[in-house]
Amino acid sequence: MTMKREVQVRKLIAWLALATTTLAFASAASAGETIDRVTSKKAMVVATNSGWPPQSFLDDSNQLVGFDIDVSKEIARRLGVEVSFDTPDWATMTGGHWQGRYDLGVGSVTPTKARAKVIDFEGIYYYSPYVYVVHKDSPAKSVADLNGKIIGVETATTSEDFIRRQLEIDAPGLPPIEYKLEPGEIRTFADSMLPFDDLRLGDGVRLNAVIAPEQTAQNAIKNGYPLRVLEGGYAFREPLVVIAEKGDAEWNAKIGGILDEMKKDGTLAKLTTKWYGKDYSAD
Known part of the structure; x- marks a missing residue:
């Protein structure tokens, strides 16, 4: 190794040591x-x-x-x-x-x-169990009846991931996600109540169904929304x-x-x- 090369190697080692020390101090500073x-x-x-x-x-x-x-x-x-x-x-x-x-x-x-x-x-x-919600006058009796229909979900949530078949829950012991619905169109909304506001207008007026937490759906029904939860089991259940x-x-x-x-x-x-x-x- 030439003298010039040896000097370059020593400088590199010194720089790496300094970088490692700096990172260690940064980690210590952020800890806690x-x-x-x-x-x-x-x-x-x-x-x-x-x-x-x-x-x-x-x-x-x-x-x-x-x-x-x-x-x-x-x-x-x-x-x-x-x-x-x-x-x-x-x-x-x-x-x-x-x-x-x-x-x-x-x-x-x-x-x-x-x-x-x-x-x-x-x-x-x-x-939280997620459910399929329809207008009270909807003819739908099962998930299969919603195939090809317009489904509403809150954006950037697990209900959107689910309807797009992209849901991956990071928790042990959960059963695999089953995708039974083939939507005709997916419409997303900025918050959890907006899909219900569209669905309450009537079956098919803007939406045919909403996928949402059971708690949120029951709260909407309790507050007078003319909706019902589709029987036959949950869409999925999440921690x-x-x-x-x-x-x-x-x-x-x-x-x-x-x-x-x-x-x-x-x-x-x-x-x-x-x-x-x-x-x-x-x-």
């Missing part, structure tokens, strides 16, 4: 960032939805209420901190890269393989998780532990029954 921020401020910011009853919605006093809001408040109580809420769009909440804007996401998020790349899953806190920015193992363990406690002491069963009339906390 969320839990440190929440602990120092004695407050946390939760990302959630503002138009998804009964999970989370604005009441007559313009205050956020709902199942996810109660869960968030209980997590904050057990942490000994105050809680405030922000309502980004769905893609922002589930897309990660929050840059410290939110400390948790409590928005009934499904743990998919794609989302696992950009956010951390803190733990399952309840389960729902609390989410966080990637990379804070200590925060993940803390929140995961709290969720385990809330399941064991019956808090989650109580809250799902309060808001849905049924215990959805158990697998």
